[in-house]
Amino acid sequence: MFAPPPRFVGDDGDYRSPLLFNDGRPVKTPAEWTKRRQEILQDWRRLLGPWPPVIERPRVETLRTTQQDGYVQHTIRFDLAPGHTTEGYLLIPPGEGRRPAALVVFYEPETAIGEGTPHRDFARQLARRGFVTLSVGKQPSLYYPSRDDAQLQPLSALAYGAANAYHVLASRLEVDADRVAVVGHSYGGKWAMFAACLYEKFACGVWSDPGIVFDESFSDVNYWEPWYLGYEPTPPSAESSDESADDLDDDVPPSHRRWGAGRARAASGVPTPENPAFGLYPKLMRQGRNLHELHALMAPRPFLVSGGAVDPPRRWQALNRSVAVNRLLGHENRVAMTNRESHAPDDTSNAQIAAFLERFLRPEAEPQTGR
Secondary structure (H helix, E strand, O other), X not given: OOOOOHHHOOOOXXXXXXXXXXXXXXXXXXXXXXXXXXXXXXXXXXXXXXXXOOOOOOOOEEEEEEEEOOEEEEXXXXXXXXXXXXXXXXXXXXXXXXXXXXXXXXXXXXXXXXXXXXXXXHHHHHHOOOOEEEEEEOOOOOOOOOOOOOOOOHHHHHXXXXXXXXXXXXXXXXXXXXXXXXXXXXXXXXXXXHHHHHOOOOOEEEEEOOOOOOOOOOOOOOOOOOOOOOOOOOOOOOOOOOOEOOOOOOOOOHHHHEOOOOOOOOOOOOOOOOOOOOOHHHHHHHOOOOOHHHHHOOOOOOEEEEEOOOOOHHHXXXXXXXXXXXXXOOOOOOEEEEEOOOOOOOHHHHHHHHHHHHHHHOHHHOOOOOO
């Protein structure tokens, strides 16, 4: 889990080291990393769009409460972002004192509580293991303040929404605010990755086969789409497209198979000169940036990539860069990856996810400094 296959040991691929300042100076000390980390964060926040203030004192309305097998389930309503009210499910297992918690994100909140495709019920599974969990969904994406005039790239807006949802959990008396993870699969994996990297109050992250780096050899690593990092306002003279977009297995609901807000591409698939990407994505590619820069913002917070068809073992080339950052800070075993053949989670990958979260969020199993 914490070590790459032998063929990828020491292999950093073509990913530029995050331990280099923008001007090329190497980062040699933890104090210098603090400055470099701020440089990376400022670069990405400028590119993605500045967040509104995080809602640290959320107003939460409880709509229904039911007793489930092993936990109490509350249906709640709160603001994912100002002007964007949503409903989710808060699952509270029995117990005393403050406990670890997990925010689970996906297209809609029902799947994570067991009312959808099998093996994606992360909120229910973790609640049965003693975690307080909050299942939140948003489709086709979050456009802030509106679909026609988004001021953030949608993936960043989703991360902002997750930051607000963090405070819904952290405000609960049952939750230890220092032990809250964010977890997601596929679309939810992208969402969880951006949330964990951009909001450091999340203690750790689990990203199930989202495509952790830009990779146009996989049509499903589709960060170029307008509901991720390809948002660009539609020119007044342009007509909206109604083409459908493809993704893996059954994870994409019909509403997400339509083009998101903003300027439309001619068809789904990887960008080409005839079918270009718009918005931020092509700018990032021209600058030679990739998402391993965001991964580095996690250090020394731990994260797990639960890899499948989209994130095979060669993703260790990018992950090795985060390992190097953690090593500079005096930490080992903070970057983890597991692998399966299918995009879909299964019993084994779910057990690995639970084991990872228990290792880092259970007080009796907290890793020692430097390990």
